[in-house]
Amino acid sequence: MNTAEAVSRAASAVRxxxxxxGPGESGDPPAVPGFIESTFPALVCAVADRCLTVRHCTPPGPVPHGDRTGVVLVSRYGDRATASAVARAVDDGTRMPSLLFFQSVPNxxxxxxxxxxxxxxxxxxVSPVGDARAEGMxxxxxxxxxxxxxxxxxxxxxxxxxxxxxxxxxxxLVTARAPGSRAGAEHPSKNPDVIAPPVTDRGGEPS
Structure with a gap:
């Protein structure tokens, strides 16, 4: 990490x-209308809804300061299920479903x-080759x-x-660090809004 990145990291915290x-959960997350062939969209929506619901104590809908909130989606391997469905359609010479043809699923x-x-x-x-969590942060x-x-x-x-x-x-959910707090003081493991354990990278490396 260069100097600019270090200064940036010191100015933000995971809330x-x-x-x-989550613990004890199994099966796929709820399907998302408008997407086919893959669980990737449902996965993203489910975990995003869970995080934002904890933050705002409200069901999905416009939230305070939403105009100043960005979204960063990081996946090393992307939507593999949709990519496989497209490849099968091409290999078999079948008609490509319109949603698959036009849609970039992560975006x-x-x-x-x-x-x-x-x-x-x-x-x-983004689809990084290295540490996905560090890239997203x-x-x-x-x-x-x-x-x-x-x-x-x-x-x-x-x-x-x-x-x-x-x-x-x-x-x-990453926000600006409170004035006067030191870097590392607001690590997620010490935050009362943390729910469930961290995710393991699909390549077998910690993410």
């Missing part, structure tokens, strides 16, 4: 952390989360430090690789 699935579902909660800040989708920090947002919802989402392996996601 809420949520995961999917579309990040936009849906923003519209659902009235978030009008920047929307960023760096982007959120820069959005806040540059004045583009006052807070950012960072969503990390990865689909399971094998039958029976659950999809996993983590959502972090």
């Amino acid at each position: 809420v952390q949520a995961v999917w699935p 579309a579902v990040a936009g849906r989360v923003a519209a659902r909660w009235g978030l009008a800040g920047p929307i960023v989708c 760096d982007i959120a920090d820069l959005l806040i430090a540059d004045g583009d947002a006052d807070e950012a919802l960072v969503v990390l989402a990865e689909q399971g690789w094998t039958d029976g392996e659950p999809d996993r996601a983590e959502a972090l």
